[in-house]
Amino acid sequence: MTNGTAIAPIPATTRRTIFLLSCATFSSMATQRICDAMLPELSRVFSASLAQAAQVVSMFAVVYGVSQLFYGPLGDRIGKFRIVTFATLACGVVSLVTVFAPSLNLLVLARIVVALGAAAIIPLSMAWVGDAVSNDRMQETLARVGLGTTLGIVGGQLMGGLLTDLLGWRWAFVFMALLFGVVGALLFADGRRQQAAAPVAARAAPADRPGFVRQALLILTGSWSRRVLLAAFVEGAAGFGVLAVWASHLHNMLGLSLSASGAIVALFGLGGMLYMAFARQLIRRFGESGLAMVGVCILGASTVVMAFAPYWVLTVPASLLGGFGFFMFHNTMQVNAAQMAPNARGTASSLFASAMFLGQSVGVLLAASLIDRIGSGAVIVLGGAMMLAAGAWFSHAIRRRDSITARTKPAA
Numbered sequence: 001m002t003n004g005t006a007i008a009p010i011p012a013t014t015r016r017t018i019f020l021l022s023c024a025t026f027s028s029m030a031t032q033r034i035c036d037a038m039l040p041e042l043s044r045v046f047s048a049s050l051a052q053a054a055q056v057v058s059m060f061a062v063v064y065g066v067s068q069l070f071y072g073p074l075g076d077r078i079g080k081f082r083i084v085t086f087a088t089l090a091c092g093v094v095s096l097v098t099v100f101a102p103s104l105n106l107l108v109l110a111r112i113v114v115a116l117g118a119a120a121i122i123p124l125s126m127a128w129v130g131d132a133v134s135n136d137r138m139q140e141t142l143a144r145v146g147l148g149t150t151l152g153i154v155g156g157q158l159m160g161g162l163l164t165d166l167l168g169w170r171w172a173f174v175f176m177a178l179l180f181g182v183v184g185a186l187l188f189a190d191g192r193r194q195q196a197a198a199p200v201a202a203r204a205a206p207a208d209r210p211g212f213v214r215q216a217l218l219i220l221t222g223s224w225s226r227r228v229l230l231a232a233f234v235e236g237a238a239g240f241g242v243l244a245v246w247a248s249h250l251h252n253m254l255g256l257s258l259s260a261s262g263a264i265v266a267l268f269g270l271g272g273m274l275y276m277a278f279a280r281q282l283i284r285r286f287g288e289s290g291l292a293m294v295g296v297c298i299l300g301a302s303t304v305v306m307a308f309a310p311y312w313v314l315t316v317p318a319s320l321l322g323g324f325g326f327f328m329f330h331n332t333m334q335v336n337a338a339q340m341a342p343n344a345r346g347t348a349s350s351l352f353a354s355a356m357f358l359g360q361s362v363g364v365l366l367a368a369s370l371i372d373r374i375g376s377g378a379v380i381v382l383g384g385a386m387m388l389a390a391g392a393w394f395s396h397a398i399r400r401r402d403s404i405t406a407r408t409k410p411a412a
Contacts, residue, residue, distance in 0.1 A: 013197070014132055017081070020190055021125040022148030023183045024088050028121035029152025030159070031091065031114060031176050032060065037161030037247040037262030038169045045169070046104040050248065051368040055108045057244050058364035060115045061236075065358035067119035072127075072350025080124040081194065085187040087120035092180030098173040119357075122149060123349035126334065130349075150276065150327060154269030161247065161262020225340045225348075227397050229355040232333060234390040236356035239299075239326055241363015242383030243268065246306065246319070249376035254312045264312070264319050271323025272330075279331065288332050289398040295328025296391025303384025307377035329391050332398075 035042070035056045043053040075083050094113045101107035163172040243265070250261040275282070286294055302322030309315050337352035367379050374382075 013193075017132075017190055017194070018129065020183070020187050021081075021084065021128065024084055024121050024187060025125050025148035026152040026155065027088065027091070027176070027179050027183050028118045029149045030156035030179065031095070031118055032057075032064070033153050033156030033244075034160040034172050034176060035060075035111075036157055036244045036265065037251075037258050038164040038172065039244075039248050040251050041164050041169055041258060042104065042107075046107075048104055050371065051365075052104065054244065054364055054368040055104075056111050058361045058368070059108050060111045061241075061357050061361035061364060063112045063115040064119045065236075065354045065356070065361060067116055068123055068350040068354035068357070070350075071120040071124060072347040075120070075124045075127060075350075076347060080128040081187075081191055083120050084124050084128070085184060085191050087117040088180055088187055089184035090117040091121075092177050092184055095173050095177035095180055099170050099177065119353075123353040126337070127349040150269050150272035150323075152269070153272065153323075154266040157247065157262045157266040157269065159262075161258040161260075165257055165259040222340070224336075224401060225351075227394070228333065228336050228340060229351060231390055231394045232337070232352050232355040233359035234386060235330065235333060236359025236361075237363030237366070238359075238383040238386035238390065239330070239363075240356070240360040242367050242380060244364050245367045245371065245376055245379060248371075249307070249380060250312065250315060253376065254309075254315070256312055260312075264315055267316060267319040268323035268326070271320040271325075272327035274320070275324050275327040275331070282328065288335070289395045289402070291328045291332045292391050292398065293395040295325040295330075295332070296388045298322070298325025299329070299391075300325075300384040300388040303380050303387075307380040307384075326387070329387070329394075333394075 039050060039053045039057070042048070042056065043050050046053065071083060071087075091114055094110065094117065098107060098110040098114065101110050159175055160172050163169070163175060246265045246268075247258070247261040250256045250264060251258060256264070282291060299322050302318045302325065305318035306315050306322065309318065333352075337349060340348040340352070363383070367383070370379050370382075
């Protein structure tokens, strides 16, 4: 109930589409994280340094981030769901190429091509949800789509380490090719159903839609939008970026196998799932500002334990709680990103994702280069400290925004 009025339920067909989009976001995030746990093995197989091997993550993130700038306006024009569908199918085809890469350079190149397709999936799925559901249902529904993203972190980390240990690193990409293929086929079938159910409505398009540059400028010139995008960049660098070295840290410093390291880091994603399960209660209890602040505090404490724990068993709850805290902050960011430009959600979501994943690429490169100088433990703590600072700043910005809104709101 909201203000005494019942919130209309989401239709069953829309819920099914949201589930399929969640599967697609799972695939996109899994292929991003599939290489994290295998970095030491890639370094060994190709006789490269860890920083060189980390290009399979960092270059992926660079291309992923830049590509957002093209998919957003394209989705606003020719259909978000259609682009997600064909991008997913394309990722399945190109993932097969990575299976047969004979050198590190060609593996990096194949990963770049996969990133070109995977880049469309998460932001356009978020934008589609923003168009398809009411504002009253948006945060709850975004959490469902976010569940696919969170599970993708778990699946990517876990399968990357497990398959690398058991069968070899190439089999991890076989897994991704099959996953993208199945999900893409299901999306294609659902898209046909949508066209058959509402052919006229599907073709309706708003008149006089501004071009991408104008849309982007309208978003970038907004003071609140700039704050969201800056926080997204830092989140990508200090959160997702530094996360890429967690498994290598556990493998090198505590002597764990790649499977065990990947499984422990996968608990980060399970922590995100745990947050999703209690999101409604936590949102009511803390509000947006509180979620951001409490989340980064939990994450910061977890990175200290992860970095300096003398026994591996202590890293298990640290990874789980770290994910819980991170996704308290991340879900708050997603909601604010989806509301930056309601009339151009594709472009707004793309700018948000671009900022976050460009930040991730910078974070991976910096983390890999700093490991030899200050150690992986110090790098992990530095990432936690940056997240704490960003969360505190964004939490204050939310409180200030809400205070201004309350003062300027007309009396009823």
